[in-house]
Amino acid sequence: MNDEVKPAGLTVLVSVRIDPTSGRATRSRADAAAVALAQKALGDRSEPRLCTVGDMPESVMRDYLAQGVGRLVRLRHRGDGSEGDVVAALEGACRDGGPVLAGPRAESGFGSGLLPYALARRLQWPVINEVVDLLREPDGGWRVVQALPRGARHSWRLERGVAAVLVTSPRLEQREDLPRRYSWVAAQAGRIVETAVGAPLPAEEKGAAWNLEPARRQRRPLAPVSTESGAARMARATGSADSGRKGGTVIREGSVMEKAQLLLDHLCKLSLVRPPG
Amino acid sequence: MIRRVDPRRPALITPQGLRRIVLGGTEGERDVRPAGDAHAAVRRARLARPAASCLLVVTHPDSGGIDEHARETIAAAALLARPDEAVVVVVPSTEASLQLDAAALGIDRLEMLPHTEATAADALVEAVAERWRALRPRLTLVPDRGDDADLARRLAVAQALSVAAPVVEIADGRARLRDQGAVGRSTGDATASLDELDLLVVARQVARTELPFLGLGEHFTLEAPGARAMAGLRDLGRMGGRAQQVALEEAEFILAAGNGVTDVKLFHELAEALGAAVGASRVAVDDGRFPRSQQIGATGRTVQARGYLAMGISGAVQHLQGIRECRHVMAVNTDPAAPIAQRSELTVAEDVQNLMRALLTLVRATPEPLEVAR
Numbered sequence: 001m002n003d004e005v006k007p008a009g010l011t012v013l014v015s016v017r018i019d020p021t022s023g024r025a026t027r028s029r030a031d032a033a034a035v036a037l038a039q040k041a042l043g044d045r046s047e048p049r050l051c052t053v054g055d056m057p058e059s060v061m062r063d064y065l066a067q068g069v070g071r072l073v074r075l076r077h078r079g080d081g082s083e084g085d086v087v088a089a090l091e092g093a094c095r096d097g098g099p100v101l102a103g104p105r106a107e108s109g110f111g112s113g114l115l116p117y118a119l120a121r122r123l124q125w126p127v128i129n130e131v132v133d134l135l136r137e138p139d140g141g142w143r144v145v146q147a148l149p150r151g152a153r154h155s156w157r158l159e160r161g162v163a164a165v166l167v168t169s170p171r172l173e174q175r176e177d178l179p180r181r182y183s184w185v186a187a188q189a190g191r192i193v194e195t196a197v198g199a200p201l202p203a204e205e206k207g208a209a210w211n212l213e214p215a216r217r218q219r220r221p222l223a224p225v226s227t228e229s230g231a232a233r234m235a236r237a238t239g240s241a242d243s244g245r246k247g248g249t250v251i252r253e254g255s256v257m258e259k260a261q262l263l264l265d266h267l268c269k270l271s272l273v274r275p276p277g
Numbered sequence: 278m279i280r281r282v283d284p285r286r287p288a289l290i291t292p293q294g295l296r297r298i299v300l301g302g303t304e305g306e307r308d309v310r311p312a313g314d315a316h317a318a319v320r321r322a323r324l325a326r327p328a329a330s331c332l333l334v335v336t337h338p339d340s341g342g343i344d345e346h347a348r349e350t351i352a353a354a355a356l357l358a359r360p361d362e363a364v365v366v367v368v369p370s371t372e373a374s375l376q377l378d379a380a381a382l383g384i385d386r387l388e389m390l391p392h393t394e395a396t397a398a399d400a401l402v403e404a405v406a407e408r409w410r411a412l413r414p415r416l417t418l419v420p421d422r423g424d425d426a427d428l429a430r431r432l433a434v435a436q437a438l439s440v441a442a443p444v445v446e447i448a449d450g451r452a453r454l455r456d457q458g459a460v461g462r463s464t465g466d467a468t469a470s471l472d473e474l475d476l477l478v479v480a481r482q483v484a485r486t487e488l489p490f491l492g493l494g495e496h497f498t499l500e501a502p503g504a505r506a507m508a509g510l511r512d513l514g515r516m517g518g519r520a521q522q523v524a525l526e527e528a529e530f531i532l533a534a535g536n537g538v539t540d541v542k543l544f545h546e547l548a549e550a551l552g553a554a555v556g557a558s559r560v561a562v563d564d565g566r567f568p569r570s571q572q573i574g575a576t577g578r579t580v581q582a583r584g585y586l587a588m589g590i591s592g593a594v595q596h597l598q599g600i601r602e603c604r605h606v607m608a609v610n611t612d613p614a615a616p617i618a619q620r621s622e623l624t625v626a627e628d629v630q631n632l633m634r635a636l637l638t639l640v641r642a643t644p645e646p647l648e649v650a651r
Contacts, residue, residue, distance in 0.1 A: 018458040025460050055460045108459050110467060112442040112478075117430040126399070126507045129427045143513070149423060150529050151518020162509030208439050208473035212456060215465045219446040219453075221349075222356050222484035227293060248622035250613045259625050260635035263586075263607065266623050270605050271341070272530045272584040273551055273640070 010038045010048045010134075011097040013090070013116075014064050014072070016056050017107035025056075027063040030103030034168045035067050036178040038101055041134040041142075048101075051093050053077065053086045058192070065190030066182045072190065077197045082207075087118045089197040095123060099142060099158065100165045101131070110210075113167075120165040128156055130169040147171050294319045323355065323490040324385055328363035331386075333414035335367045335405055335432070337424045340529060340583055343368075343377050345602050346420045346481055353447060353484035354418045355383030355492065357471070362415065364492060367408055367499075369401055369428075380494030382486075387494070391501045395512065402431040404502040409436060416471060421478045429478045441469060442478035452477055520554045525571065528554035530584040531603075533573060535596075536560040537589015537610065537629040541567075544588065547633050550640045556580065558590045574599035589629040592617025609633075 012035050017028040038048035050064055050072040061072050075093055079085030094100050105113035120127040132153075133145035140160040145153055147169045158164055172178070226233065251259050267273040287305035288298045299305070332354045336347040343351070354364045363385040368375065369392055379387045388408070392401055405428065409417065419429035421443040433440045446453040451468040458464040471477075520528060532548045533556035534541070548555045557567035559574055573580055575595035585603040590596060592608070592615055600606060606621040613626035625632060 016460060018460075018464065020457070020464055023458065023463055057460060106457070108457050110442075110454050111457055112440060113426070114430055114433060114440060114442065117434045121434040126510050127427075127431070128510075130423075148515070148518075150527055151520075151523040153516045153518070155513035155516070157511040157513055159509040159511070164510065208441065208469035210454075210467045210469050212462075213466050213468060215455070216446075216453075219482070220448060221482050222353050222447050224356060224485070224487075224489045227295070227489060229295060247619045248624065250618060250624045250626060252613060252626045256627060256631045256635045257639075259627050260632055260639055263609070263623065263625055263632075264636060264639050266607065267551075267584065267586075270584055272553075272605075 009046050009098050010042060011094050011100045012038050012048045012050050013100060013102040014050050014052050014056075015103065015106050015108065016060050025060050025108075027060050028103060028107045029173050030105075030107065030168060030170070032064070032067065032180050033172045033175070033178060034101045034103055035064060035069065036180055037131075037134055037168070037172060039068065040178060041136055043136070049073065049097050051075065051090065051097075053089050061192050062187040062190070063182075065192075066184065066187035068181050068183055068186045070190055071193055073193045073195055075195050075197050083115065083118060086115065087122050090119055091122050092197065093195070094119065097163075099134075099163050100125075101134075102165060102167055104129070104167055104170055116165045116167045123163075123165070126164045127167060128164055129167040130171075131166045132169045132172050132175065134166065320489060320491050322380075322493055323358070323383065324360070324363060324493060326361060328385065329361045331363040331365045331412055331414050332358050333365050333367065333409065333412055333417040335369075335417065335419050335425065335428060337428075338368055338370050338372070338375055341372055341374070341376055342583075342604065343375075343382065345486070345581065346422055347425075348382060348486045349482065349484050350418050350420045350479050351382050351384060352486045352488055353477075353479060354416070355488055355490075356484055357416065357418075357447065365412060365414070367405060369405070378494070379496065380491045383488045383490065383492045385493040385495065387496050389496070389498045391498065393501075393504065394515070395504050396502055397505050397507050398427065398431065399507060400502040400505040402428060402435055404499070406432055406435050408499070416474065417476045419476065419478050421480050426478060429476060433476050436475075438475035439473060440476045440478065441474050442476075443480040444477045444483060445480050447471070447477070447479075447483055520552045521549070523554055525554055525556055525573065525578050525580050528580065528582050530554065531556045531573075531580060531582040531586070533557060533585065533587050533590060533600075534561050534567065535588065535590030536564075538566070538633075540630050540633070543630065543633050543637065547637050547640070550637055551586075553584075553586070554582075558593075558596050587617055587621065588633065590617055591615040592620060 014031040015028050016025050019026055047069050050069055053075045065072055075089045077085045077089040102116040105111040117127055128144050128146060130147045131144055132147040135143040137143055142158040144156040144158060148154055251262055285307045287302055287307050288296050289305040291297050334351050334354045351366060358364055364383055365386045366384045367388045367390055369390040371393060390404060419425050441452045441454055444452045445455055450471050452471055452474060454467045456465045456467045530553040532553040534544050535558040538544050555571055556573040557571045559572055561567050562569055562572040575598045577599060579599050581602040583604045585600055585606045587608040597620055607623045608617045608621040609625045609627060609629055609632050611628055613624055618624040
């Protein structure tokens with residue numbers, strides 16, 4: 001198909017974002033960040049393969065190409081656009097292309113974030129989520145850095161020749177050392193390759209019937225039917241009844257050192273500070 | 278003549294637990310009730326008879342406890358459960374102990390799934406899927422965050438479940454999602470009947486956590502899944518984050534300064550030594566002692582730290598709004614009658630500068646601050 005891209009490259013799945021205010025189709029910010037990450041990981045030697053399925057306006061495809069990528073493959077499947085069809089279409093395109101980068105969830109449609117997992121299941125590849133960094137190792141393997149809560153990081157090594165589905169982290173968009181290029185020349189010079197994918201097998205799918213409705217302004221949380229009296233509700237609303245708000249212990253006596261020691265003991269008990277020794 | 282209301286007029290307690298006054302009646306109890314004890318005592322177990330089926334909740338603990346998002350998910354399951362359905366919560370945990378009152382959260386059966394850091398995600402999902410096949414829950418609910426979101430999606434594809442993610446509202450037997458639109462279709466909502474769904478991955482604020490009933494609160498421990506390495510994938514280990522570099526919203530421990538803190542340098546040294554993120558009240562920020570990005574409160578940030586140590590903060594309502602979801606609040610203030618003392622579990626009445634100096638001396642004596650590596 002393409003000779004200049006080596007098999008050990010990277011595939012990035014790109015999608016459309018619908019701007020919630022204007023309703024216009026734009027490129028997805030998460031996917032643009034994933035393209036930038038792939039470009040940084042591959043360096044100047046090769047470029048990532050961009051891949052999309054289904055409807056994507058040409059302007060959006062050109063927006064992705066404007067990041068400095070030579071070509072974008074659009075797969076056209078003959079199914080009705082269900083997730084099974086999309087995964088079946090992507091399977092063939094991704095199988096030989098090395099690790100696949102995908103955004104955490106789509107910015108159009110329902111955004112369930114299931115597609116990368118379904119694709120990985122079909123390809124029998126491992127999934128790594130919350131990816132914030134991807135580095136090429138000298139021997140051809142990959143070093144994948146996962147973002148955990150509270151700034152912690154978890155590193156993985158993908159051996160040479162092993163592929164995985166990498167789901168990027170929402171934090172990737174906030175990385176400031178990943179410039180999103182926009183070059184008009186690249187956008188015009190890039191090639192859009194349309195590929196038709198054969199009809200998928202008619203999979204027996206279990207899925208709910210979704211009703212589309214206009215958005216409701218206010219969401220109501222699920223709440224128990226209240227059996228308490230009006231007086232109790234009023235007392236709860238003003239906070240005068242809540243026994244939890246009566247305050248805790250107050251330390252008044254003792255020297256400063258003793259008070260500090262009590263506070264530190266309490267912090268140790270909550271394991272917020274490591275106890276001495 | 279002014280007719281006076283007798284504060285000790287007799288009142289009956291109805292079978293629903295409501296206090297009812299019958300005008301002119303002479304029967305019933307005559308004591309004056311203190312305000313507020315209303316119905317705190319009458320919470321009863323929701324399940325009266327043995328459960329025929331169940332609803333399943335899967336959630337990871339957050340630093341030794343169950344966080345607000347998971348509590349909302351469990352409450353949603355308890356509210357959705359029919360009278361003969363139990364609420365089963367599977368908690369994959371790396372820690373042996375978990376501080377939690379299962380019954381008060383509405384949990385009927387708490388199943389701990391012990392595992393280690395080395396357990397592969399696939400092995401963990403296989404263990405959860407096995408529980409799913411054994412229990413056959415009508416619905417499975419998982420909070421849509423971090424590890425739980427990952428686990429839910431792995432479970433969904435492994436078991437080919439009918440999924441709704443992320444659910445923003447559950448009402449009238451239907452789950453509601455946000456539809457972000459597509460080419461030629463504007464944004465809106467999408468709803469589906471709960472009967473057709475197996476797995477709900479729920480967003481924040483889907484249910485209220487105050488429940489009028491209790492769960493049974495039974496504890497069980499499941500068998501630990503075997504450590505299974507994924508071929509070609511090697512774990513290179515974890516690295517803790519530095520508390521000062523983490524966004525305030527996800528900090529575990531916050532040291533916050535108010536008007537009482539005049540020695541800012543000392544304050545920062547203490548935060549560094551304790552391994553805490555730095556926050557400030559509006560007064561301290563307006564004074565120029567701290568950047569606007571560190572302001573906590575109604576006009577600043579809302580934080581969910583596990584520990585919050587307020588230094589010289591009196592606790593205006595706007596500030597208390599910002600720390601509403603903090604689990605353990607401690608305060609140091611010269612005035613122990615300040616509003617922050619109502620909110621905090623431990624209040625030290627002392628001059629802030631002196632106490633910070635003493636605390637710094639004590640912390641420096643200990644080997645090193647806690648590395649928050651989680």
